[in-house]
Amino acid sequence: MxxxxxxxxxxxxxxxxxxxxxxxxxxxxxxxxxxxxxxxxxxxxxxxxxxxxxxxxxxxxxxxxxxxxxxxxxAPLHAGDWLRVIDARRGVEMVLARSAARFVTREAADRFHDAALSMQKAVLAGDVFAFLAADKAMDEALALAADNIFAARVAAPLQTHSRRFWFRYRAQTGLADSAAHHVALIQSILDGDEDAAAADADRLMDLLRGLAEDAATR
Missing domain, CATH: 1.10.10.10 (Winged helix-like DNA-binding domain superfamily/Winged helix DNA-binding domain)
Known part of the structure; x- marks a missing residue:
């Protein structure tokens, strides 16, 4: 058990x-x-x-x-499906990021700080499992901050699918780069900059799409 x-x-x-x-x-x-x-x-x-x-x-x-x-x-894993997940995820992530920057609360801000710290510690330790947990915590903070249950409900399963693909195909590389993109997004949200937050979410999806393209061509 x-x-x-x-x-x-x-x-x-x-x-x-x-x-x-x-x-x-x-x-x-x-x-x-x-x-x-x-x-x-x-x-x-x-x-x-x-x-x-x-x-x-x-x-x-x-x-x-x-x-x-x-x-x-x-569910089976087919590398090409990761691209479909990222394409479906991009728009809703930008909506959530923009909304989070507009409505972020102290509780959500504290969760973002904790997620960013946990992610950075995971990178230093090379701990993929801790990184996944921090990524999940950030997604939950984003859902809380955005105050849009409809967008959050669409995003949540796509985020989970994406984590599974990432773990399968790219977990051993690029932790620091991924963490940097996540932390940049968190900072824009905490700054209340809606345009920067949306742009950072878009850049994060670009990063993940690049990883997905590499996985699909292996």
Whole structure:
């Protein structure tokens, strides 16, 4: 059994979701593999209801597929699809960045500071898993700051898909460059500069698209 979350105050369904999402992103649940609901319950050490709800959410996001009588399939990874994810993500990321710069609160600012610090520490340590966690924290801070649940709901699954592709194809290179782009975006948001924040989000997507293009041609 693995620990679903270090935050015991988090609702069980959220703990199950975050744990399963992490297992999918880091390929602990391999792309194209099959698993049963019972096996996931045993691994997470959580009840059937929160695990089932987490599975349903991840299925809606395109990361799992529930197949009656066959089990639960983990979405396959095709390098060319990373380009499609980035192209779909670009516009909504710019919307979120611009809105975050306009509406950022003290709570969101504190989360951005923590995410930036964690990302920089991960780079210094060469810790890919810590970097992924910091990236996730930044995305959550962005959703909070933007105050646009509709854009955030569109962005969240695309961000998760992108992290999984990044982990599969480019996790061992470019941590510092990626962190620099993220920190620049955070700074523009905290400065309240909507145009700069949108431009930084666009540049971050350019960086990721370049990585995706390299992966697609391998």
């Amino acid at each position: 693995i620990s679903a979350s270090n935050d015991s105050s988090e609702p069980a369904t959220a703990r199950a979701y975050h744990a399963l999402e992490r297992m999918i992103v880091t390929l602990e649940l391999p792309p194209g593999s099959f698993v049963t609901e019972g096996a996931l319950i045993d691994r997470l050490g959580l009840g059937r209801t929160p695990v089932r709800e987490a599975i349903q959410r991840l299925a809606w996001e395109g990361l799992l597929e529930v197949r009656p009588r066959a089990g639960i399939a983990v």
